Amino acid sequence: MHPIKMKSPNPPPANPKYAWSAITREVPPKRAAAERVGDFDEIYTQYDEATVRAQASRCIQCPNPLCMQGCPLANRIPEWLALAAQGQFIEAAAVSRLTSNLPEICSRVCPQERLCEGACILNTRTEPVAIGAVERFINDYALAHHAAEVAPAPSNGIRVAVIGSGPGGLACADELAQLGYGVTVFESLLIPGGLLVNGIPAFKLEKHIVERRIELLSRRGVQFRLGVKVGWDVTLADLQRDYAAIFLGIGAQRPKPLDLPGAALTGVADALPFLIQKNVASPLVEAAPIDVAGRSVAVLGGGDTAMDCLRTALRSGAREAVCVYRRDLANMPGSRKEYANALEEGARFEFLCNPVEIIAGPNGAVAGVRCVRMELGAADKSGRRQPRPVPGTEFEVRADVLLVAYGFDPVPFPPDSEFAAIKTDKWGGLAIDENQMTSLPGVFAGGDSVRGPSLVVHAVRDARKAARGIHCYLQR
DSSP states (O other), rough: OOOOOOOOOOOOOSSSSGGGSOOOOOOOBBHHHHHHHSSSSSSOOOOOHHHHHHHHHOOOOOSSSSHHHTTTTTTOOOHHHHEEETTTTTHHHHHHHOOOOOOOHHHHHOOOOGGGHHHOOOTTSSOOOHHHHHHHHHHHHHHHTOOOOOOOOOOOEEEEEOOOSSHHHHHHHHHHHHTTOOEEEESSSSSSTTTHHSOTTTTTTTHHHHHHHHHHHHHTOEEEEEEEOOOTTTHHHHHHHSSEEEEOOOOEEEEEOOSSSTTTBBBBEHHHHHHHHHOOTTOOOOOEEEEEEEEEEEEEEEEEEHHHHHHHHTTTTEEEEEOOOOGGGGGGOOOOHHHHHHHHHTTTTEEEEEEEEEEEEETSSSEEEEEEEEEEEOOOOTTOOOEEEEEEEEHHHHHHSEEEEEEEOOOOOOOOGGGSSSBOOTTBBBOOOTTTTTTSTTTOOTHHHHHHHHOHHHHHHHHHHHHHHHHHTTTO
């Protein structure tokens, strides 16, 4: 962990209403690309205290704060920015925790440019307030000063099971524990944290940060049962016997298939097993080793998982890493910040480029990808322009390893499991009502298993809503 620098805080500008025009937006210091590709440490370091005060003072304290509307959690951003500008970092962190269970995590992995910062009113005049960086600072500061300690709430005598220890599971467990419920979190792997630990690379979110949050939950009274696969090792009847309600935060981790000739060649791998192998060693993750050292790596897809694969491959010794994406940069779903970081670290991008065949080499393994150039046609019902191939533009992208990052679907329960009776939507997501309850009374759900692959902050929002639904259901 990079320590918080302690300087004597300077006072904010004398005319705070116009601080935005006098103070330039600064991003936290970032390690040089040549240095950071040699390890998996976080690439950003912290502001010092004077800088965080100055950056927070750029907020003009709008009467109708658009940043709160842009935040899925409706975080009370102007309030904690005002406190941070005054140097009241611990108080600011306390306000941020009122609406977010994982503020030190969301501040690191949220695409703020599409959420709170993208909605900041300063975008019409200059650069937005550095909301994410300030949120990270105040919460790291509070945790470093032991100002975010927790204790078990008085027990209400009711037990609830939470399935999955990803962001949704952790947030739901936290909310319920604060209400006095006895919460047990079931995790299929031997390490808690879900994709926060085994999916998101450490250069974006160092593992000790998640471990610290789990330790706080343990001190709040939450229990963790690891290496237990609910629906396989434990039945619904088992859980209903011991728990009054259940929350399913199981995510969506079944990769979308690569439906191309040559998809079964040696050297073709799904993104998630690759990221898990490079993130954490677990005997419950069964996949052949994916070695990219000295090899050319092509990544198919344009989301954040694709960015993670590119940057992980380079850190793992790949000779080159290229992203193949069928739309242009403007329509790429991945974070612009992560795209810029990948470029700095040596990744290459082939936009408006669609794979049509995986090419085999003399040894029968992957040797490349045959692609066709694309152009964007008319918009569909969603307003997004659809790509179409340009005849006569086929070409090849060299690749010894091909990582498929086309997204994920929910992993279905076994057909003979009682959980399989839960109603699903057309893509296999768990169907819920307005309180996050599934078709099985007392069984709630949220996050990617409901909405499809999405953001950590969306999983937290679903989990908080589900905890309220569980509380109302059990207090009837």
